[in-house]
Amino acid sequence: MRKHTLGSLTWLRMMRFTNQSNQLSNEFLKRFNLTTAQFDVLIQIQTYAPLTQSELADKVTVTQGGISRMLARLEKEGLIQRKQHWKTKTISLTKKGEELMDLATPHQLNFQSSLFDDVLTEEELKNLYTLLSKIEKHSKTKKLPPS
Numbered sequence: 001m002r003k004h005t006l007g008s009l010t011w012l013r014m015m016r017f018t019n020q021s022n023q024l025s026n027e028f029l030k031r032f033n034l035t036t037a038q039f040d041v042l043i044q045i046q047t048y049a050p051l052t053q054s055e056l057a058d059k060v061t062v063t064q065g066g067i068s069r070m071l072a073r074l075e076k077e078g079l080i081q082r083k084q085h086w087k088t089k090t091i092s093l094t095k096k097g098e099e100l101m102d103l104a105t106p107h108q109l110n111f112q113s114s115l116f117d118d119v120l121t122e123e124e125l126k127n128l129y130t131l132l133s134k135i136e137k138h139s140k141t142k143k144l145p146p147s
Helices: 006-032 036-048 053-059 064-076 095-117 122-141
Strands: 080-085 088-093
Touching: 006 036, 006 095, 036 053, 036 064, 036 088, 036 095, 053 064, 053 088, 064 080, 088 095, 095 122
Parallel strands: none
Antiparallel strands: 080 088
16 A cells, blocks of 8 residues: 555545535536536636636636637527627627526535535634635645656
8 A cells, every 4th residue: 555645645635525526516507507617617707707718718627628619518508608809709698698697606606615514613614714725825836846
């Protein structure tokens, strides 16, 4: 058996939780005919619109190729619109997209919150949030070791 550090075990636990959370969210969001990735893209568009495809790609976990296909699908479903402004194409939600997100967002946020609220005290949740924020901040400046 390999010898894991507490750090590597924590990372593995975080990866397993993220995977399980995404699977549960995908199942939960089916009632709104959305996937977790689509929900993420739509919430980013709703929050930051109008924005370009490359600005959107920087905010989500979908690849540039994946985002192109997803945006085409969301546009075909009437949830987003892309407008050409000279050399720049911007993305925003349609009325149908806004209505769907207004309906789905509170349900999805409540569901995701329940994954924590059901098992952690308020104090534990505050501590977890503080620790994860610290780790995330550090990861943004972390340099790769030399090869």
